[in-house]
Amino acid sequence: MLRNALLVAACAAVPLFAQEAPEVEKPSAEAEAPPALPQAGSEEARKMVEQALAKMTAYARGTFSTTENQDSAMMRQVAGGMLAGQDVDVDGGWHRDLVWGSWDGREFRRGNGRMLAKVGEDWRLRRDKLAGGVPAPFTLDPDYLFAAVAQLPENARRIVHVDEGKVAGRRVVILSMQLEGDDALEFSDCGAVPDAGGGFGQVLMLGGLGGMMEPPRPELTTYLAFHVDAENGDLLRFGSRTYSVDEMAGQIQIAGAGGAFGGDDEEEEEEEEEAEPQGPPKWKRGFPQKKPADDESVTTFRVTFKNLGLAEAPALDAAQKQLLRVR
Numbered sequence: 421m422l423r424n425a426l427l428v429a430a431c432a433a434v435p436l437f438a439q440e441a442p443e444v445e446k447p448s449a450e451a452e453a454p455p456a457l458p459q460a461g462s463e464e465a466r467k468m469v470e471q472a473l474a475k476m477t478a479y480a481r482g483t484f485s486t487t488e489n490q491d492s493a494m495m496r497q498v499a500g501g502m503l504a505g506q507d508v509d510v511d512g513g514w515h516r517d518l519v520w521g522s523w524d525g526r527e528f529r530r531g532n533g534r535m536l537a538k539v540g541e542d543w544r545l546r547r548d549k550l551a552g553g554v555p556a557p558f559t560l561d562p563d564y565l566f567a568a569v570a571q572l573p574e575n576a577r578r579i580v581h582v583d584e585g586k587v588a589g590r591r592v593v594i595l596s597m598q599l600e601g602d603d604a605l606e607f608s609d610c611g612a613v614p615d616a617g618g619g620f621g622q623v624l625m626l627g628g629l630g631g632m633m634e635p636p637r638p639e640l641t642t643y644l645a646f647h648v649d650a651e652n653g654d655l656l657r658f659g660s661r662t663y664s665v666d667e668m669a670g671q672i673q674i675a676g677a678g679g680a681f682g683g684d685d686e687e688e689e690e691e692e693e694e695a696e697p698q699g700p701p702k703w704k705r706g707f708p709q710k711k712p713a714d715d716e717s718v719t720t721f722r723v724t725f726k727n728l729g730l731a732e733a734p735a736l737d738a739a740q741k742q743l744l745r746v747r
Contacts, residue, residue: 645706
């Protein structure tokens with residue numbers, strides 16, 4: 421009897437313990453969702469870029485890969501754009517005053533306004549040419565870029581568009597600035613990114629008049645895109661795209677066997693009248709997507725950063741340090 425009573429009591433206790441066991445809460449969909457993006461035009465969005473630039477300046481070293489593309493309005497009209505510029509890719513890095521790079525198998529190093537190019541097994545002092553006399557490509561100076569952006573007027577540093585994406589599998593917040601008028605010209609003149617290649621930016625030599633004349637400044641619109649790591653605030657990628665309007669480029673005609681390249685003005689006007697009004701452009705990777713006009717050149721520059729705060733500068737011997745004036 422006693423044994424049966426104990427079994428009955430044990431069985432009765434099982435549901436009691438089951439009821440008292442704590443329930444494991446499942447994470448809600450809201451808890452798993454990533455943080456909301458800052459609003460375009462907000463102080464939060466502007467601060468996110470400022471803090472990313474401050475971190476990059478504090479790192480003072482890293483590696484980068486850049487891609488530059490020059491879509492010249494004049495070249496676009498020649499043979500239907502067959503002579504349009506190709507991508508120029510540069511791999512390099514920076515460590516305080518030293519910037520190094522490699523393009524098309526040609527190595528070079530820059531420091532304090534000087535450059536060394538590797539020619540054969542030697543490093544030789546150069547101004548702007550690499551091995552074989554090839555002109556050096558535009559080479560990013562990260563610290564200079566960060567300083568140039570920080571020096572923009574406050575209204576120019578306003579974030580006009582916010583999006584999200586991924587860089588090397590990491591979630592990033594893409595924050596875009598739009599520079600126009602004097603702000604765009606000043607940023608172009610400072611040389612932090614490749615110059616807009618419209619083809620008419622050089623001084624015109626009027627030998628018959630015994631002097632020089634500067635052409636009118638182009639009308640520029642520049643977009644800057646900052647891809648900021650959503651978790652730690654690092655700047656993982658940067659991009660710039662400049663639209664340069666030059667009326668002279670739209671009027672160029674190049675004679676060929678079949679006539680003149682560049683089209684007929686009257687036909688262009690008819691096409692413009694028949695074109696349907698378009699809505700606001702879509703944005704992709706920090707830039708608005710739009711087709712450039714006939715007189716509009718487009719310069720696109722992209723940078724991917726790696727090894728932030730970890731990159732080691734290439735070894736320099738005493739002679740190289742003296743030439744580059746670095747320690």
